[in-house]
Structure formats: C-alpha cells, structure tokens
Amino acid sequence: MRGVLISFEGIEGCGKTTQAKLLYQYLKERKIPCQLVYEPGSTKIGEKIRKILLDKKNTKMAAKTELFLYLAARAQLLEEIILPSLQEGKVIICDRFSDSTLAYQGGGRNLGLEKVSQINKYATNKLKPHLTILIDIPVALSEERLKKEEKDRLEKEGKEFYEKVRNTFLFLAKRAPKRIKIFNGDKNIEDLHFEIREEVIKFLTKRGVI
Numbered sequence: 001m002r003g004v005l006i007s008f009e010g011i012e013g014c015g016k017t018t019q020a021k022l023l024y025q026y027l028k029e030r031k032i033p034c035q036l037v038y039e040p041g042s043t044k045i046g047e048k049i050r051k052i053l054l055d056k057k058n059t060k061m062a063a064k065t066e067l068f069l070y071l072a073a074r075a076q077l078l079e080e081i082i083l084p085s086l087q088e089g090k091v092i093i094c095d096r097f098s099d100s101t102l103a104y105q106g107g108g109r110n111l112g113l114e115k116v117s118q119i120n121k122y123a124t125n126k127l128k129p130h131l132t133i134l135i136d137i138p139v140a141l142s143e144e145r146l147k148k149e150e151k152d153r154l155e156k157e158g159k160e161f162y163e164k165v166r167n168t169f170l171f172l173a174k175r176a177p178k179r180i181k182i183f184n185g186d187k188n189i190e191d192l193h194f195e196i197r198e199e200v201i202k203f204l205t206k207r208g209v210i
C-alpha cells in the first residue's frame with residue numbers, strides 16, 4: 001500500500017483535533033493528497049456508534065461493551081475509508097486510533113493491554129499507524145482546558161482514570177519509540193504545530209511521499 005496513516009493521540013483537551021486540522025490544512029496547501037478522519041465516527045455507521053458511546057444517559061455501559069463499540073466503529077472506518085485511501089496513496093490523518101483503545105479500555109478500564117491488543121488486531125487487520133503523534137499534557141491541564149465545555153460520558157471520569165490513561169499512552173510510546181513520537185502539549189498552538197509539522201515532513205520524506 002502506498003498511502004500513509006498518521007494518528008493523533010492523547011487525553012482529552014491535549015490538542016489532537018486542533019493539531020490534526022492544522023496538519024491537514026498544511027498538507028493540503030502543499031498539494032499532498034490527504035484526508036482527515038476522527039474516531040469514533042467519520043462514517044454513517046460510526047456516527048451512530050459514537051452517539052451511543054458519548055451519551056451521558058448510558059451510565060450502565062459495561063467496559064467490554066464500550067470496547068467492542070469502539071472496535072466496531074474502527075472496523076467500519078477501516079473498510080470504508082482508511083483502506084481505500086491507503087490504496088489511493090493518500091496521507092490519512094486520524095484523530096485517535098488503536099492506541100486510544102489500548103490506553104482507555106486496556107489501561108483506564110483495566111481490560112488488559114494484551115487482551116485488548118489481540119482483539120484490536122482482529123478489528124484492524126493488524127494495520128498500525130505508520131506514525132503516531134502523542135500529545136502529552138498533565139491531567140490537571142486537561143481538566144482546565146475542558147472546564148468550560150459540557151462534558152460527555154467519558155469526560156465525566158475521575159482524575160485517577162485519566163492518570164492511568166495518560167500513563168498507558170506514555171508506556172505505549174516507550175514500547176514503540178520508532179512509531180509513537182511524544183510532544184509536549186503544554187505550549188502554544190502554533191509552536192506545537194511547527195514541531196509536529198517538522199516531524200511529519202521528516203517522516204514523509206523518508207518514506208518517499210514527498
């Protein structure tokens with residue numbers, strides 16, 4: 001496959017959506033064929049699943065139900081958008097992907113990294129992002145940034161849960177340092193964009209995309 005899959009990861013409010021959009025705009029300006037998607041969602045079926053996952057009324061959702069819903073949305077995104085786009089040689093920017101499942105359901109919900117990783121591999125046909133941008137911020141900063149926004153089901157979790165999620169992300173990055181690059185998200189949006197952009201250019205050049 002000629003295309004490239006780049007994922008953005010990190011806890012709520014770290015700046016994934018902000019940075020993914022800025023990177024997408026930049027690649028478009030450079031006339032590099034690219035596509036921006038987010039999880040869960042970006043497909044008709046995925047959007048329905050997203051509604052179930054974020055619905056505050058779903059207080060009784062079992063951890064395994066949550067896991068399978070995320071994987072169902074991902075499997076759909078993969079078949080419908082990611083695989084065809086990779087075949088076309090596009091750069092796909094994905095706002096969250098498999099590492100979120102490992103960090104939230106594997107780490108945060110204690111379902112176990114190895115178990116979740118196995119099931120996720122089945123859902124994704126073992127496709128891994130070629131590059132992952134992990135934006136790291138302290139949990140207190142995440143809370144600070146999201147204070148003004150109305151919280152969804154997951155954002156209502158406590159500090160301890162997010163500490164586990166953050167630490168699992170950092171552990172995953174330590175385990176796969178070639179793929180997952182850590183960025184300090186506690187800096188201004190433009191500066192962070194330039195840092196991420198530089199890493200992405202380096203990566204795309206190495207792969208012969210640009």
Ligand SMILES: Nc1ncnc2c1ncn2[C@@H]1O[C@H](COP(=O)(O)OP(=O)(O)OP(=O)(O)O)[C@@H](O)[C@H]1O
Pocket residue numbers: 010011012013014015016017018019145146185186187188189192
């Ligand atoms: N580097 C930054 N400095 C200050 N504020 C920021 C920075 N990056 C993003 N923000 C602000 O923090 C809030 C959350 O940012 P954003 O939506 O990009 O985070 P996210 O990681 O996508 O969060 P979520 O996981 O909830 O989707 C927004 O109001 C955004 O404008």
Ligand SMILES: [Mg+2]
Pocket residue numbers: 016017018095
């Ligand atoms: Mg976001």
